[in-house]
Amino acid sequence: MRRFASTFARGVDRVTGSALGPYQSAIIRIGFAATWLFFLLRELPHRHELYGPDGPWNWDMARQLIADNGAFTVLMWSDSVLWFEIVYGIALLSSALLMLGWRTRTMSVLFMIGVLSLQNRSVFMGDGGDNVIHLMAMYLVLTRCGQVWSLDARRERRRAAAHARGVRVSEDVVGPVLWWTLGVVLSAVTFSGKGTWGWLLVFWSLWVVQALWWAANRSRGGSGNANRRLLDVVANIAHNAGLLIIMAEACLIYATAGWYKVQGSRWQDGTAVYYPLHLDYFSPWPALSDLMTQYGTFIMIVTYGTVIVQVAFPFTLFNRRVKNVLLAIMIVEHSVIAVTLGLPFFSLAMIAADAVFLPTSFLRRVGRRAERARVRVTKAFAGRVPKAVRLPGQRAGEPSSDAPGPREAEPSVGGAAKG
Template sequence: MTLRPALGPRAAVTEDGTRRVRERLRAGSLTPFGLYGAAVLRIGVAGLFLLNLLREAGHADRLWGPGSPYTPELFRASVQARGADGRLSWWYTWLGTPSPDFFWAAYVLAIAVSALYLLGWHTRLMAVLFAFVVAGFYMRSAVAASGFELLSLLFANYLVLCASGRRWSLDARRAARATPGPVTPYEELRRRVVTVLHNAGMALITFQVMAVYATAALYKIRGSTWRDGSALHYALRLDDFATFPELSHWLAAQGSGMALLAYVTVASQLLFPVLVFIPRLKYAVLVVMLGTHLGIGVLMALPMFSAITVVGDLVFLPTSFWLGAVRRVRLLRSPLSQRQ
């Protein structure tokens, strides 16, 4: 009797599990996952960053330029104090310039890079330049940076690994018109490397979103106001963050409803890393998170932070969802006679 028959079903189960692991690892080097999700993230992050640059153009010098209270001298001293002034520090300190001309030239360049990355023009190059731009603006506003700046920086760096120009981009349109050439061994190796990097980048993005929700929930649990359900009451009473004070005060007075909403918020964030991978519950938890972000954006005057978190959530929607959305859009754009 050989070893395998002696072990019986246990050996068969072990071999089957090993084969599945090998198949998944092989698929990870052959099939790029979430191409539509990567495209949506590219469009969303670049679009929001571009919108922020255009919106703040009138205040740019006071926010990031030489006219900022966080002067270039203070900026350099801060970087040195944190020990971040190494040989590669130019990568993220380039915006700390005392020259107004250089600053405005860099600002225009940042707008151009964001727009081209949004459109997916030479996406690989634009992804690197966009990460460079976002890092510079993040470091320049690090003293007063918000969640929007931080998530933009993280997503921009992860997207450098991703093939985000394969869908919904100028690159994709150009590739669709090109005549495919012969697949050489070098080209096959390049495709596999690109695929592995893309899948690794998408994995980092999904992990980052899950980590944000899980850590946010754990921090909330530590607070007594979240445990007794009064956190949203006090948050809505903060006039500094109230877009519509009367509405916020009215909602704050709904004690039982606000307490229930606080518990739902904590539970959905804490369980998000699990629920988002259960097909029947995925869309439900994403709708809950969408409602949470809309509430924060509308009622607490944090639209950019809410928008970037919504963009991050969209990565969890499957390819079938985006293909279905494309079909519906095409149907709505078609003549009425063709819809019947």
């Protein structure tokens, strides 16, 4: 009994004392934000037909459906083209900033608003990948997904290093300005009667939580430290619960997909993969599809293997080695689907969901290699930029006696730019 109580106490301390899976939460933040950003950029020329005023699912039809199902979308606040462009632009910007990890708490909320607004505006335009992004956008709001691999983490490291050196750090200005701006917008929406009370309560709660964080960080003394610890515990619990929900959602997706496949006659006789490869809609590379379907044994292995992997994956989480093998197989499978069936964004969304199960050691190695690559690229670029050389006795800002004049410098600068 004592051993159980001790284990339980350590588990509670771990869940409340730290935000687990910092690298996993960072990779799913980057993955889903990048997937949605690339999708919006690809559909930029067709945005009016997909979600805007020129679509077959017009604004009046969407309003009638939303009045019945109560879905959230800010695009129902106005049917003007300007309002649609503003919402689409905010969705693009929030996706890019969330991917970079700039003000992740605020950007995760704006990212969720952009995803829900566009997808709920035209519910018949999505596929399985859109449904995954739809769910994960709401779960990401709960997580502290900017602990690593983000501009927020870099800013905190610089502030900590400055404090360690005894350098005075200026107060954050961008955060309060952003918070006040969003508060004004939320107040305008509330008093205009545009939003529903359920969603307004959610947004106001998130806004108040940000205010509490700001007040706790500014306060000094024992009460301020106690408030920060309390808020930190609440944030850790919310993060760990959100990460657990994301993992459960990914397992549920694979389990339900696998068990539904088991019931299909085409999956039972091993021919299910053959048919989509011969549909014009899912055949961007007909020659490749024909090559793959020439071998019946290969099609049968892929069909049965897909079902086995999807059904078995939730049960392999208890064995790390088996889980990692199946995880690699599923990532390769989604990559093949992206190429052979022409579903890149569905595959990216599923790979991003799978990334929550990647080992921390692997993610750290990837991060170190990415950092080394960034440093090499930065040094290579900096080596091509000419630097000014100061001669002995020359004052700062004083031109050198042998420095070329403006007209002489133009060809060299142009050549460097072209090179």
